[in-house]
Amino acid sequence: MPSKGVYSPMSHVIEMLHIRKEFPGIVANDDISLQVEQGEIHAILGENGAGKSTLMSILFGLYHADEGIIKVKGKEVKISSPNDATELGIGMVHQHFQLVHNFTVTENIILGKEGGFFLDRRNASKKIKALSEKYGLSIDPDMVIEDISVGMQQRVEILKMLYRDADILIFDEPTAVLTPQEIDELMQIMRNLVAEGKSIILITHKLDEIKAVADRCTIIRRGKMIGVVDVATTSQAQMAAMMVGRPVSFKVEKKTAQPGRVILDVHHLNVMNSKKVLGVKDFSLTVRAGEIVGIAGVDGNGQSELVEAITGLRPIESGAVSVAGTDVTHASIRARNEAGIGHIPEDRQKRGLVLNETVAANMVIKDYYHAPFSRHGLLKEDVIETYAKDVVKQFDVRSGEGIFSLAGKLSGGNQQKAIVGREMVADPQLLIAVQPTRGLDVGAIEYIHKQLVLHRDKGHAVLLVSFELDEIFNLSDRIAVMNNGELVDVVKTSETDEHEVGLLMAGVKGKEGAK
Amino acid sequence: MSKKPKQKKEFKSNDFLIALSAVVLGLIAGAVLMAAIGSNPFEGFLYLFRGGLMNIERIGNTLATATTLMLVGLSVAFAFKTGLFNIGASGQMLVGGLCATLVAHHVFLPRPLYLVVLILSALLGGALWGVIPGFLKAKFNVHEVVATIMMNWIAYWSVYYFVPAYLKGPSLETESASIAVTQSLRTEWLTKMFHGSYVNLGIFVAIVAVIIVKFILDKTTLGFELKAVGSNRFCAEYAGIKVNRNVVVSMMIAGGLAGLAGLTFYTGYARNMQIGVMPSQGFDGIAVALLGASNPVGVLFSSLFFGMLQSGKGFMNAMTSVPPEIADTIIATIIYFTATSVLFKKFWDGVARKMTIRREKEVAAQEAQDAKDAQTVAGRLAEPSSGPDVSLHPSRESIGPVSGGTDGKEVK
Numbered sequence: 035m036p037s038k039g040v041y042s043p044m045s046h047v048i049e050m051l052h053i054r055k056e057f058p059g060i061v062a063n064d065d066i067s068l069q070v071e072q073g074e075i076h077a078i079l080g081e082n083g084a085g086k087s088t089l090m091s092i093l094f095g096l097y098h099a100d101e102g103i104i105k106v107k108g109k110e111v112k113i114s115s116p117n118d119a120t121e122l123g124i125g126m127v128h129q130h131f132q133l134v135h136n137f138t139v140t141e142n143i144i145l146g147k148e149g150g151f152f153l154d155r156r157n158a159s160k161k162i163k164a165l166s167e168k169y170g171l172s173i174d175p176d177m178v179i180e181d182i183s184v185g186m187q188q189r190v191e192i193l194k195m196l197y198r199d200a201d202i203l204i205f206d207e208p209t210a211v212l213t214p215q216e217i218d219e220l221m222q223i224m225r226n227l228v229a230e231g232k233s234i235i236l237i238t239h240k241l242d243e244i245k246a247v248a249d250r251c252t253i254i255r256r257g258k259m260i261g262v263v264d265v266a267t268t269s270q271a272q273m274a275a276m277m278v279g280r281p282v283s284f285k286v287e288k289k290t291a292q293p294g295r296v297i298l299d300v301h302h303l304n305v306m307n308s309k310k311v312l313g314v315k316d317f318s319l320t321v322r323a324g325e326i327v328g329i330a331g332v333d334g335n336g337q338s339e340l341v342e343a344i345t346g347l348r349p350i351e352s353g354a355v356s357v358a359g360t361d362v363t364h365a366s367i368r369a370r371n372e373a374g375i376g377h378i379p380e381d382r383q384k385r386g387l388v389l390n391e392t393v394a395a396n397m398v399i400k401d402y403y404h405a406p407f408s409r410h411g412l413l414k415e416d417v418i419e420t421y422a423k424d425v426v427k428q429f430d431v432r433s434g435e436g437i438f439s440l441a442g443k444l445s446g447g448n449q450q451k452a453i454v455g456r457e458m459v460a461d462p463q464l465l466i467a468v469q470p471t472r473g474l475d476v477g478a479i480e481y482i483h484k485q486l487v488l489h490r491d492k493g494h495a496v497l498l499v500s501f502e503l504d505e506i507f508n509l510s511d512r513i514a515v516m517n518n519g520e521l522v523d524v525v526k527t528s529e530t531d532e533h534e535v536g537l538l539m540a541g542v543k544g545k546e547g548a549k
Numbered sequence: 550m551s552k553k554p555k556q557k558k559e560f561k562s563n564d565f566l567i568a569l570s571a572v573v574l575g576l577i578a579g580a581v582l583m584a585a586i587g588s589n590p591f592e593g594f595l596y597l598f599r600g601g602l603m604n605i606e607r608i609g610n611t612l613a614t615a616t617t618l619m620l621v622g623l624s625v626a627f628a629f630k631t632g633l634f635n636i637g638a639s640g641q642m643l644v645g646g647l648c649a650t651l652v653a654h655h656v657f658l659p660r661p662l663y664l665v666v667l668i669l670s671a672l673l674g675g676a677l678w679g680v681i682p683g684f685l686k687a688k689f690n691v692h693e694v695v696a697t698i699m700m701n702w703i704a705y706w707s708v709y710y711f712v713p714a715y716l717k718g719p720s721l722e723t724e725s726a727s728i729a730v731t732q733s734l735r736t737e738w739l740t741k742m743f744h745g746s747y748v749n750l751g752i753f754v755a756i757v758a759v760i761i762v763k764f765i766l767d768k769t770t771l772g773f774e775l776k777a778v779g780s781n782r783f784c785a786e787y788a789g790i791k792v793n794r795n796v797v798v799s800m801m802i803a804g805g806l807a808g809l810a811g812l813t814f815y816t817g818y819a820r821n822m823q824i825g826v827m828p829s830q831g832f833d834g835i836a837v838a839l840l841g842a843s844n845p846v847g848v849l850f851s852s853l854f855f856g857m858l859q860s861g862k863g864f865m866n867a868m869t870s871v872p873p874e875i876a877d878t879i880i881a882t883i884i885y886f887t888a889t890s891v892l893f894k895k896f897w898d899g900v901a902r903k904m905t906i907r908r909e910k911e912v913a914a915q916e917a918q919d920a921k922d923a924q925t926v927a928g929r930l931a932e933p934s935s936g937p938d939v940s941l942h943p944s945r946e947s948i949g950p951v952s953g954g955t956d957g958k959e960v961k
Contacts, residue, residue, distance in 0.1 A: 345787075347786065347787065366789065366791075367786065367787070367788075367789040368789030368790075368791075370789075371788075371789050377787070379787060384781075384783045384784070385783050385784055385786075385787040386784060386787070387781070387784060388776075388777050388780045388781040388784050388785070389780070389781065390780050391776065391777065391780055395773070395777075399777060399784065399785075399788040400788045400789060402770055402773050402774075403770050403774075408770050411769050411770050411771060412768055412769055412770070413768055413769060413770060413773060415768075
């Protein structure tokens with residue numbers, strides 16, 4: 035149901051018609067068609083595991099469709115490898131960047147396209163600089179990847195495609211790893227790209243981004259195509275309803291907090307970061323039972339170090355941490371877990387899951403060693419399986435083979451739901467949630483937000499770290515703002531606004547700064 | 550055990566099929582090689598297999614060879630599961646064997662008690678040789694490949710010094726005095742049963758080890774921890790598992806298993822220790838573990854297979870013009886194919902998919918046919934009865950069991 039004016043079929047740069055792809059136990063794509071016009075930003079919207087990434091992997095030659103045809107610029111093609119896709123001018127920015135960390139930007143970009151025996155870094159570097167300026171990417175070609183921010187790394191990925199003369203660019207959930215500022219920059223870059231005649235396919239489940247940049251949007255639900263809408267004339271609520279299959283509320287309903295006794299007490303904490311300088315400086319904060327305290331701040335201002343110090347993943351230089359009255363400053367990670375800490379980690383694939391173990395094993399990864407999951411060192415498989423099934427059902431973790439699926443086979447969103455489920459069902463007195471809804475669709479976000487509030491209402495403490503201000507404001511009862519490793523201020527959510535917090539995030543303290 | 554979930558019954562590549570493909574291709578490559586040097590491959594294989602299996606004595610020797618390989622394979626596989634590469638099984642074998650030889654020379658006890666002491670000595674010797682690299686890895690992050698190779702040479706030269714100094718034989722400087730048969734793992738009834746072959750009690754030690762290792766990995770919290778550390782140490786750390794302690798424990802157990810391999814080799818298969826020889830089984834065990842997909846039961850079968858090739862190659866050489874190196878080449882080729890098992894996996898998955906699709910089409914056709922039949926039946930039934938809802942039931946039921954292919958997964 036394309037609602038834009040009449041256009042000839044020739045203006046389609048990409049046509050995927052009646053694509054079907056099956057995996058063991060699941061139909062990932064069931065008769066999906068996608069038509070992308072020349073010079074448009076075409077969004078693909080769908081829940082986690084709806085089949086968006088599968089569809090794009092087929093277009094990029096990583097999977098082969100069981101049925102259906104692909105046309106590029108009007109010609110039917112067979113794409114059997116990423117190289118074929120590159121030849122056809124299709125480039126992809128993956129969710130997880132594919133960069134060599136100790137290489138420079140230039141080296142990464144020319145990797146695989148060196149041309150000849152001798153490297154011509156100078157010319158390549160010049161070309162990259164020119165491209166960077168043309169599209170407003172502001173990248174220094176001689177920087178080493180490990181020294182630049184995540185946002186810049188993503189721009190390097192974009193440059194990589196441009197360097198290979200791609201004119202159809204696929205962005206796979208590009209904003210999942212970015213700060214709000216970086217997201218704005220990326221949106222601008224995308225607009226620059228289409229202005230120069232490129233076409234963009236944007237895979238996402240964030241409605242505001244679609245609203246901000248996309249022209250049209252194809253909506254997929256559980257492997258089936260629901261429809262194509264014109265973004266300008268469709269509201270976010272309408273799109274959300276199409277995606278989830280029911281109306282969705284964006285606001286979290288919650289009563290005012292009833293703070294009780296202190297659960298987390300962080301006292302003059304100092305923590306070194308990976309570069310051996312203080313990443314957290316003289317940080318003090320309390321979180322009480324029955325309240326959610328959000329930590330706002332731009333990524334890289336000490337939030338990770340703070341969380342790692344509280345959970346025991348990083349040693350504490352000085353200061354003290356206690357949980358529910360137990361001093362855990364120097365306790366082992368397990369002792370801290372037992373003291374009542376639950377932790378939804380920032381990096382789900384690195385910390386959160388053992389990818390080549392089953393979902394069932396992952397559900398008890400913190401609790402396998404005690405009753406009822408084991409006795410005298412022997413695992414009780416039936417208890418573990420029943421428990422895992424329960425968590426999976428409660429948190430709607432979808433996978434091909436249920437709890438016997440390997441965690442690595444789950445889609446990103448389902449992995450996140452599995453982790454959140456594991457941590458919440460364990461019912462910890464203190465739940466530390468770092469980016470708990472990162473990579474999730476609105477339906478799942480709604481559910482997890484509700485659960486976090488419910489956790490609070492049970493009389494537990496929640497420490498929320500998020501780079502999305504909306505989420506912080508939606509959930510927190512108090513907001514602690516971090517800048518450069520220091521606590522700038524703690525404000526009550528009811529007595530502040532995004533403008534004030536934004537200034538605090540930049541390190542400007544007090545009301546006088548706001549005026 | 551609880552019920553497994555209802556699943557689509559479908560063909561799926563598994564480790565066994567992959568290993569079998571590797572073996573078959575390895576044998577084919579061996580045949581091509583034999584033909585290339587002008588020998589008759591059929592004759593070559595005939596004598597290779599006959600050499601390993603033709604009579605009860607040779608079967609016994611195959612078992613004796615497999616015993617050592619099985620234990621080394623287990624050692625390597627166990628370390629693999631924890632994400633460690635134990636390339637030091639040779640050194641652990643030497644130390645385990647040396648400890649066992651010392652016990653055999655100096656400890657005289659009633660047989661059952663003696664055997665316990667003998668086995669424990671080898672176990673502890675090997676475990677010591679494994680725990681040192683494990684400790685270095687945990688404490689100083691020294692890579693275990695480097696550390697275990699160093700430990701191999703320390704063991705090698707220790708034996709070189711120790712044997713002539715303390716265990717010198719009556720005639721030769723280069724080997725230890727033979728231990729008495731009664732002090733070895735050989736036992737009369739086994740030797741008799743297999744017509745005087747080398748087979749010994751070590752085979753039972755190895756089989757018990759397979760069972761114990763499988764049990765540890767699958768059923769215990771220790772195995773759970775070891776596998777978690779091996780697959781993702783960051784997640785294991787996050788979950789409160791002591792990563793370093795597990796690295797040490799894993800290397801200790803792996804070393805102990807290789808020590809047992811030394812026991813079966815030096816006090817069972819042989820009865821003395823030669824100096825200046827690094828036991829090649831320590832490296833063959835890597836092959837055994839790879840072919841067995843690091844699975845204890847897989848290791849059992851792959852060690853039997855390699856044991857047969859090892860013990861048959863001499864006979865093949867004696868009876869034909871095929872050099873014994875062909876057997877080693879076959880082993881090497883099998884390893885090569887095992888290492889590239891991803892290709893087989895793709896191949897078999899492709900086959901499986903085609904078969905599934907074909908069967909689904911058949912099922913669909915069958916369903917359509919059944920539905921038609923059912924409708925006619927229902928139509929007939931409907932005539933005398935009153936309502937269509939009654940008449941529809943038989944048709945639903947008749948479709949139900951046939952459509953096992955879709956299993957309700959696609960309910961939108």
